[in-house]
Amino acid sequence: MAKVKFLVGSTYGNAEQVADDAADQLANLGHQTQVYNRPTIDDVIAKDTEVLIICSATIGEGEIPDNLLPLYSQLRDQFPILAHVRYGVIALGDSSYDNFYDAGRQMDELMQELRAEAVQDMLVIDACETPDPEEAVSEWISALHLKI
Numbered sequence: 001m002a003k004v005k006f007l008v009g010s011t012y013g014n015a016e017q018v019a020d021d022a023a024d025q026l027a028n029l030g031h032q033t034q035v036y037n038r039p040t041i042d043d044v045i046a047k048d049t050e051v052l053i054i055c056s057a058t059i060g061e062g063e064i065p066d067n068l069l070p071l072y073s074q075l076r077d078q079f080p081i082l083a084h085v086r087y088g089v090i091a092l093g094d095s096s097y098d099n100f101y102d103a104g105r106q107m108d109e110l111m112q113e114l115r116a117e118a119v120q121d122m123l124v125i126d127a128c129e130t131p132d133p134e135e136a137v138s139e140w141i142s143a144l145h146l147k148i
């Protein structure tokens with residue numbers, strides 16, 4: 001069983017809801033979960049960090065939401081090597097925008113640069129096609145559970 005930290009990027013609450021539901025699911029499967037709605041670099045570099053799940057919407061023109069942006073900037077500036085950390089990304093977006101799921105993509109790229117290891121492929125939720133993401137998220141979390 002793993003310790004799983006959810007790092008949320010949300011403006012209108014969708015990504016926050018997805019993270020809360022996913023954390024509940026993993027907790028019911030026996031994992032230790034915590035959801036950070038304003039994550040900081042200290043939450044990430046803490047010694048107890050095993051698995052990080054970044055759950056972020058995209059806002060503006062391909063931007064990271066305000067509550068996650070400080071963490072992104074801190075990680076870019078301080079560049080801690082996270083080779084001992086495993087991670088996953090749940091990216092919420094809308095394919096009618098030019099910069100479809102750019103925030104998820106940027107966070108995924110950054111985690112790779114910091115040498116964290118992806119547990120599995122990013123889950124992309126397109127609000128145009130999947131207005132109710134519960135099923136897709138639940139399947140993704142079930143698969144992740146078997147790998148952590």
Ligand SMILES: Cc1cc2nc3c(=O)[nH]c(=O)nc-3n(C[C@H](O)[C@H](O)[C@H](O)COP(=O)(O)O)c2cc1C
Binds near residue numbers: 097098
């Ligand atoms: C003003 C605004 C700008 C958005 N810009 C983008 C974008 O550039 N790319 C994208 O993929 N989705 C974009 N979206 C879609 C959101 O990512 C999507 O609605 C998401 O579910 C919102 O999640 P939240 O409730 O956690 O903020 C935008 C939505 C709004 C309202």
